[in-house]
Amino acid sequence: MxxxxxxxxxxxxxxxxxxxxxxxxxxxxxxxxxxxxxxxxxxxxxxxxxxxxxxxxxxxxxxxxxxxxxxxxxxxxxxxxxxxxxxxxxxxxxxxxxxxxxxxxxxxxxxxxxxxxxPLWELVGGVRDRVPAGVVVGTQDPKEAIENIAMYLQEGYKRVKVKIKPGNDYHLLNEIRKHYPTLDLMVDANSAYSLNDVKVLQALDEFQLLMIEQPLGIDDIVEHSILQEKIKTPICLDESIVSLHDAKSAIHLKSCGVINIKIGRVGGLWNAIQMHDLCIANNIKVWCGGMIEFGISKAHNIALATKSGFTIPGDISSSSRYWEEDIISPEIIVRNGEIKAPTGFGIGYxxxxxxxxxxxxxxxxxx
Ligand SMILES: O=C(O)CCC(=O)c1ccccc1C(=O)O
Ligand SMILES: [Mg+2]
The missing domain is CATH 3.30.390.10 (Enolase-like, N-terminal domain)
Incomplete structure (x- = not known):
């Protein structure tokens, strides 16, 4: 070409x-x-x-x-x-x-x-023509978070992720769980904790979270392995995994049960596909992460998420989640908690x- x-x-x-x-x-x-x-x-x-x-x-x-x-x-x-x-x-x-x-x-x-x-999703070996949609709550205020979750559930999202940090974790989740005891709920710390916080992180086990994303430092593959032995909630790595080599290290050290694959973070779609294959072969769950991105990147995420291993709803949401008006047409929409993979050639938008x-x-x- x-x-x-x-x-x-x-x-x-x-x-x-x-x-x-x-x-x-x-x-x-x-x-x-x-x-x-x-x-x-x-x-x-x-x-x-x-x-x-x-x-x-x-x-x-x-x-x-x-x-x-x-x-x-x-x-x-x-x-x-x-x-x-x-x-x-x-x-x-x-x-x-x-x-x-x-x-x-x-x-x-x-x-x-x-x-x-x-369609790109067919070319990359996708097996489904729709992908499950998840959403990330953009506030750490309990009252606002609960209101936002109500709105997102109304829009059909099937899984909710909440951002946590030291001092805004147990109480926030406790309030959310009072309102939504059975919601598919997970948290992301963006590496805000250290191994000194093991007690706090153990306390979060009671909330039946799907996973805790990137609790420790961005290059703490070893420390995450130590932490995973001490908490029941599966660890999901995000920032720590930028290459296939990192994923192999995390698998070898049992640092996580899940990896959030982001095309941008791992250097492209081909690397993302290989990471998917490696994780599935090693019983590590995967889902497709988000970057508060515009429609073109979202469209590439949708194509990736049609691959067989992406069974957990990712941070793949509608154009309207972040934007008044997106830069693609049609915009990406969530229906019944899913996004339809487009039928047009390429990304289809x-x-x-x-x-x-x-x-x-x-x-x-x-x-
Ligand atoms: O909704 C999205 O696009 C993802 C939201 C999110 O969690 C995030 C947004 C920007 C940078 C990093 C992250 C993350 O997954 O850690
Ligand atoms: Mg993250």
Whole structure:
């Protein structure tokens, strides 16, 4: 496949309401939209998902833009590609920068699927034409959280995730459980705890949580293994797992029962597929994570989540969960707790051009 042109657009949009984690309060979101074209004028769509500051991973919108413009796009223009699975290999000599790599790699998957005249989800070996939807509550205030959960359940979501941190954990969950004793509920700490907090984390076992996501430090694969022996709730790793190698270490050390797979964090769709296969072969459950992203990244998530191992609802929600108006058409909608995998070629969603233009801060074309 020959790529003759690439366009990078930095976009920015306010969230409908602020989103709080243990580390950051997100009120607006920037991202990089990647559009690549072939000789026939077909366009592949990708989205690089780092945040504006390096609070979740070390990448930022600016570092990813630099990587895409100065390092990754030149490699793509220079090397012939037969199949998108070769892209992550062609980036092997470049360390880290997974979200930048993933942005361009996912655009190439979309273009390839369009050339093959197939939905992307079929091309990646998906086995279901709809995926279960989960949602993350964006506040740590118990009253607000309970109100938000009521609204999300009304919208059909089947699983709810709540952000916790030291000092806002037991009481918050106790209040939520009073209202929703049987809800499929899980928590995410974004590495806010340490092994000094074992007692607090053991106390959370009584809430019958589906899992506790990333309680300890981002590189604490060993400490998570120590913690998992001491708590009943399965640990789910997010930040700690950025490569297949990390997943192998976590499996070997029994550091978790679950891995949250994010295409951006692991450096692309091909790596995500391989991580899925590795986890399923080793009895580690997987689900598809979210990045408070726009519709293009969500569409790639939906394609990934049609694969057989993604049985747990992921952080895959509707466009309207975060956005007044998304940059794709049609928007992503949740019906009866599920999102339908589109029938169109590639990711199956078009860019909403006027919306994209309205939220674009800066763009450049390369060829
Ligand atoms: O709804 C979403 O898109 C995911 C929400 C979420 O939990 C999250 C959002 C931004 C960065 C990291 C995380 C996370 O999974 O830790
Ligand atoms: Mg997480």
């Amino acid at each position: 020959k790529i003759i042109e690439a366009q990078l657009s930095i976009i920015k949009m306010p969230l409908r309401s602020p989103f709080s984690t243990s580390l950051s309060k997100v009120t607006e979101r920037e991202a990089i939209i990647i559009e690549i074209s072939d000789e026939e004028g077909r366009v592949g769509l990708g989205e690089a998902v780092p945040f504006s500051t390096p609070w979740y991973t070390e990448e930022t919108v600016k570092t990813a833009y630099h990587m895409l413009k100065d390092i990754l796009l030149p490699i793509i223009f220079q090397q012939p590609i037969q199949h998108p699975r070769e892209v992550s290999k062609s980036f092997e000599a470049i360390r880290g920068n997974h979200m930048a790599k993933s942005g361009i790699e996912t655009a190439i998957w979309d273009l390839y699927a369009k050339q093959q005249r197939k 078009e860019v909403n051009k006027s919306r994209l233009e309205k939220v674009t801060l800066y763009k450049e074309i390369f060829s």
